[in-house]
Amino acid sequence: MIDAEVGPHPFDAVEWPIVQRIIHASGDVALVHAVHFHRGAAQAGVQALRDGTPMVSDVQMVVAGIRKPALVALGVSLHCFIDAPDVAQQAQATQNTRSFHAMQKAMAEVGSGIYVIGNAPTALLALCDGVKQGRITPRLVIAMPVGFVSVVESKEQALTLEVPVITIRGRKGGSAVTTATVNALLILAQQA
Numbered sequence: 001m002i003d004a005e006v007g008p009h010p011f012d013a014v015e016w017p018i019v020q021r022i023i024h025a026s027g028d029v030a031l032v033h034a035v036h037f038h039r040g041a042a043q044a045g046v047q048a049l050r051d052g053t054p055m056v057s058d059v060q061m062v063v064a065g066i067r068k069p070a071l072v073a074l075g076v077s078l079h080c081f082i083d084a085p086d087v088a089q090q091a092q093a094t095q096n097t098r099s100f101h102a103m104q105k106a107m108a109e110v111g112s113g114i115y116v117i118g119n120a121p122t123a124l125l126a127l128c129d130g131v132k133q134g135r136i137t138p139r140l141v142i143a144m145p146v147g148f149v150s151v152v153e154s155k156e157q158a159l160t161l162e163v164p165v166i167t168i169r170g171r172k173g174g175s176a177v178t179t180a181t182v183n184a185l186l187i188l189a190q191q192a
Contacts, residue, residue: 059082
């Protein structure tokens, strides 16, 4: 049904299954015009997963939807620091968000992994700053925060990075489409 509604599209054989899952998870065929792959991101993501690269998520909602058996099969560890006690303490002390401090912690502890941002633009902005400062070089960034405040700006900033990025341009995003993206990459990574 998605193929029939979308018709011709610019995506290659690795990108299209990801876009299909995003559309299916959102019920929004118009997202075909908003999904963007930067610097060979689909292929880079598949390779990073096949290499067993650790993954970081900004929120537990994304973690909950990721296919755990596929992670285990590929040897990929999954990290989310949003509920770490030191993150909450830092957020209180600095008046910055827990998402921002969780991403700071992730960059320090995980390093150059796969970074999956499905909710918080402050997490994506922290990640962008870390990349620009040369602190880490992610194998892949999935930049799909949702909402109004700093969402568009954070995604556009991610697209200026010299690392692979998959994003949905504009205000749309969220846990469901982010999880769909990760799961599509996991399926592709497990194919021969």
